[in-house]
Amino acid sequence: MVAKGARPRNRLLEALSREDFKLFEPHLDEVFLELRARLETAGGPIESVYFPVSGLASMVANKGPNLDAEVGIIGHEGMTGSALVMGDDRAIHDCYIQMTCEAFRVDAETFVSALRRSKTLRPFLLRYVHAFHIQTSYTALVNARSKTDERLARWLLMCDDRVVGNRLFITHDFLAVMLGVRRPGVTVAIQLLESDGLIQSRRGQIIIRDRAGLIELANGSYGVPEAEYERLVLAPAHAS
Amino acid sequence: MAIYYFDIDDNGSVFPDEVGTECTGLDVKREAISALVGMIGESLPDGDHHRLEIKVRNDSGNVVLRLALNFDVESDDLSDMHRTQRYS
Numbered sequence: 472m473v474a475k476g477a478r479p480r481n482r483l484l485e486a487l488s489r490e491d492f493k494l495f496e497p498h499l500d501e502v503f504l505e506l507r508a509r510l511e512t513a514g515g516p517i518e519s520v521y522f523p524v525s526g527l528a529s530m531v532a533n534k535g536p537n538l539d540a541e542v543g544i545i546g547h548e549g550m551t552g553s554a555l556v557m558g559d560d561r562a563i564h565d566c567y568i569q570m571t572c573e574a575f576r577v578d579a580e581t582f583v584s585a586l587r588r589s590k591t592l593r594p595f596l597l598r599y600v601h602a603f604h605i606q607t608s609y610t611a612l613v614n615a616r617s618k619t620d621e622r623l624a625r626w627l628l629m630c631d632d633r634v635v636g637n638r639l640f641i642t643h644d645f646l647a648v649m650l651g652v653r654r655p656g657v658t659v660a661i662q663l664l665e666s667d668g669l670i671q672s673r674r675g676q677i678i679i680r681d682r683a684g685l686i687e688l689a690n691g692s693y694g695v696p697e698a699e700y701e702r703l704v705l706a707p708a709h710a711s
Numbered sequence: 712m713a714i715y716y717f718d719i720d721d722n723g724s725v726f727p728d729e730v731g732t733e734c735t736g737l738d739v740k741r742e743a744i745s746a747l748v749g750m751i752g753e754s755l756p757d758g759d760h761h762r763l764e765i766k767v768r769n770d771s772g773n774v775v776l777r778l779a780l781n782f783d784v785e786s787d788d789l790s791d792m793h794r795t796q797r798y799s
Contacts, residue, residue: 618753643730653746655717655765656753659726674730 481522481575482548483599486704491592494585495577504528504572510551511562520552520582521545525635526572530564531648540614540651543607544569544626546633548700553603555583556596569649570630570640598703606696613692614651619660622650624688627670627679632697637679664688713770715739717746720764721754731770739767743778751780759784 484492502521504510510521510528521528523546530543542564545551551566560579586593606629613622626649630639643661647654661677664670669685671678679685686693714731734742743765751763764779 644732653742653749654732655719655728655743655746656750658717658728658730659719659721659750662726 480524480547483550483704484522484575487595488591491589491595494589494592498577498581499575502574502576504568504574506568506571508568509565511566513562513565516561517552517555517579519576519578520550520555522550522575523547524573524575526568527570527630527633528566528572529569529649530566532564539648541649542610543603544629548633549599549603552579552582553600555579556586556593556600569645570634598707602700602703605699609692609696617690617692619650619652619656620663621688621690621692623660623664624685625693626650627677628682628685628689628693631679631682639677640675641677642675716768717743718766718768721750722761722763739776743767743776747778747780751782755782
């Protein structure tokens with residue numbers, strides 16, 4: 472084990488074997504990413520891989536003006552650029568910062584070279600990519616079958632898992648994209664959750680008041696991907 | 712671009728928009744229609760009668776757009792009809 476103090480606070484980096492982490496360590500830049508900073512552009516090459524420490528990056532699929540929807544959330548449990556792990560070099564969706572974020576950055580070339588040099592890095596990261604896909608498949612399920620208030624509850628829980636403190640700085644316009652609904656639908660969902668005492672909403676921020684209540688409202692849509700992440704990414708690291 | 716407020720009345724439950732959305736005057740109607748259609752799908756089924764209304768205010772507080780969907784089902788008692796057929 473590497474001394475804890477020397478490890479970054481990204482759970483994926485922490486779960487890497489000592490040898491694999493050493494492949495990155497000299498090349499990791501600490502960066503601060505502003506709101507809406509673009510990390511990947513659909514169709515474009517992936518230039519860097521980011522391991523968030525705080526805040527959130529969002530993968531957003533887009534089929535035209537005002538027709539975008541979030542398809543994945545990446546925080547301190549994960550990394551951007553998972554296409555590189557799968558052998559691709561370009562982004563299929565946009566990826567940008569949804570809540571200001573500290574992150575470790577490594578350029579794509581270094582990352583791919585580390586994948587080639589290590590026998591264990593890609594198999595390990597594939598387990599993360601699979602966990603990420605499980606998250607996305609649940610997003611597809613809730614977008615098709617759950618009401619906006621349930622989806623909002625799930626989304627807030629996912630953010631709460633990744634953000635320090637219980638305040639989420641998020642505008643209603645942004646939430647509409649995250650949930651794939653029109654803005655007035657967000658107003659209704661927020662007010663429903665607020666009247667149930669689950670959250671408190673102020674201009675530009677949402678404060679989580681009752682996590683257990685949000686989990687109940689999410690109605691099974693929260694929890695499975697999170698447990699799968701623990702099983703796929705954290706359990707093997709702890710077992711070794 | 713100006714700020715518009717989309718107030719919702721979902722079958723008597725009122726959700727005033729205190730935040731507002733920045734959009735062009737041309738987008739207001741399209742946004743309201745999309746929202747109305749999306750929301751009614753979530754509200755139903757919810758009994759035989761449902762009214763969903765959106766009122767859009769501008770920054771001065773004037774209502775500039777108002778749209779509503781009324782959902783009404785009129786039917787005989789279908790469970791009775793079923794029984795009648797079966798036992799007659």
